[in-house]
Amino acid sequence: MRTRPELLSPAGSLDKLKIAVLYGADAVYCGGQKFGLRMASDNFTNEELKEGVVFAHSHGSKVYVVLNGFLHDEDLETLPEFLKLLEEIKVDAVIVSDLGTIETVKSNCKVPIHLSTQASCLNVESAKLWKSKGVERVVLGREVTLTDAKEIKEKAEIEVEVFIHGSMCMAYSGNCTISNYTQGRDSNRGGCAHSCRFEYSIDYAEGENSKSTFMSSKDLEGVALLPEFVAAGVDSIKVEGRMKGPHYAGTITKIYADALRELEVNEKLSPESLAYYDSELLKVTHRDYSSGSLSHAAGEESIYSEREHDDKEYEVSGVVADVVANEFILLEVRHAFFVGDELELMPFVGKSQKFRAKTVLNFINETREKTKPGELVKLPWVPGAEKLNLVRRRLV
């Protein structure tokens, strides 16, 4: 088989970084307190970044730090200090969106530069230009097909990273300023208010009218196309979602890691495993899935015709905080559940194990009939359980 692409997962916080790494991410991307696009996400303090890099490296994974806001002059003033820290703690690359940031990185450190999808790099000539400016890898725009990604990689002789899963901007990345003008929040410096998800009534010049979420995109899902990613020589497959929870970070990473492992042995994904991956992907909160522009330009089937909703098949009940073998697992509860509920433990590798919460005790062994988010409870021990495993519960 061709070289296995790197699996790059989102890490919105230190906890999520650890979960993604343990569930099989070859690399994670995260943001510091400034310079990124997800200002409402927890993001990392400098100390947490240090800890995250040590943790990831000790598990053989890389860490990329996003500096992908369209930075203004005043933002660049404090960037050199942060870059020095990133170099010192041995971050593996920075992800940037504009030339000013690239120049600042080049003159302050030797950390490799990846071009963010925000820069909408869509063609060979564009990739050549960015390469001439010192970029080692381009995160291609979501409008690029896998066939084009192959061509860009080969003709521009540059590493390419392609999104495989997650929410999508309907606009060309970096080309939406709805929030800037309607909410006073710069969407290209982390203030996007997701106005594209609103329902709009549309009055056509022809006299017709309609009401729809016409600017809302379905979520990207590309597991079935994974063999094509490999065949195209894509260097890194990227999962969107730094704002999403640990269930998302763990589950999505695990599915794509499992699928990549399968492709190391076989050329194709078997219909059975594909059905399994699909069913697992449905367990995570998502809008309807679409393959976006991976095979051909996204058409009307990629428009998400519903207002946002909260229907979900599964929710994360908690994260394993500790394990006392043969006795109990200590769960940090994220969503409430009841004593007697059937739960599923998601090991880092392999299929989930169902178990029943026959007993639910707090630290001083009092029975908890109903748990509440933000408490620690002891559950019956499950063989193979490890710290930071996710435990989830079926809702429907």
Add this chain to the structure above:
Amino acid sequence: MSPILYLSDSVDLKKFTNGEFIIEPSALSRFGKLDLKKTNLLSKEAKENGHKVYLEWDILMVEKDFIKSVEFFKQIDLKNIDAIRVQDPGAINWCLENTTHDLHLNLETGNHNYLGIKSWLEKGKSRISRIVLSIEWSKSQLEELLPRLSCPVEFLGMGRILLFYTPRYLLNVGLSNRESTLEVGDTGHWLEAAGQSEESPHKGFPLLENRHGTFMFLPSDHCLLDYLKDLKEVGISYLRLDNRFMSKELLESVLEQVKAPSIEGFQRVKEISEARLIRGFYNTNKSDVLFKKLKNHRIQRRDENYLGQILDVNKKNYLAIKLKNPKKTLSLGDNLCLQTPDGKTKYLTVNWLKDCAGNDKDQASGEDLVFVNHVGGVSVRASVYFSHE
């Protein structure tokens, strides 16, 4: 400041002396309507009337479209073109390597700092004769930037504000009577509408779908026609007047105002304009201020005294602390300071310390999860620090 207009059949070229016009072939320009023949014809006519003609190539292109665009570009009669206006970095690179024309670099998206602009100018060397800046630059930022630039700058004086650009066709889908004679994406495909949402205070966003995808504009238009002296002083060399969406009457009063600025002239422009006129970010750009408040800074770890985070609180019984600072050891008798997400500060002396299995401990470190005696008023996610009080 020289005004620049878009060229179309409705512009009377004879009315202008040494004018500057942008020509927009439909194949290369976001809002262009001209086919090849018309592009060549109009640019020739403009040249014959003594005007300058700039070719707009501002679409963003995936590889397949890029190849088609280059094919089209090669058929244009370039002797009637004075400069090429480019935006996609691919088009910039291609033009630098395959043409000898001057380039006007459109830096309206993603270029908000001096270093980046300087780097673009270095890339283009003497070929870049003009840069087009985003209207998100405020006056004070322009005042700092422009004296440092070696290249003349163009700024939007009046016109629509583009908010959103996607290659996907989003409007056609909502029509019951879909276009039948013209395929979506065809040269003549052009669909206009207005959108509004109950979730947005703004009403009537102009929408447009054409062969290049779907565009959304702000209902208000950008207008700096009462700041012309100011713009000149700041150092703006060229003022673009986006006449593509203007009535003839409005364009006339706009040109009059540019020629001989006056309060009355500006009032007249305001009266004729169907859209409300705004100055956007010209006076100030504080679009990064609000979202800094979206985050709770109290729960972020801050200094070397940081120990970890509260994971569980059981009233009168215990607190669970997740240790997160590998350099620190927690010992019996230590004094801790706890900072809650809602801003309270509580103090605690560690009287007992246990591991998850309930075993008594004297010390804990690394990433241990430990249980200690309770103190009132503390909630989950509180940050734990060593206290020196």
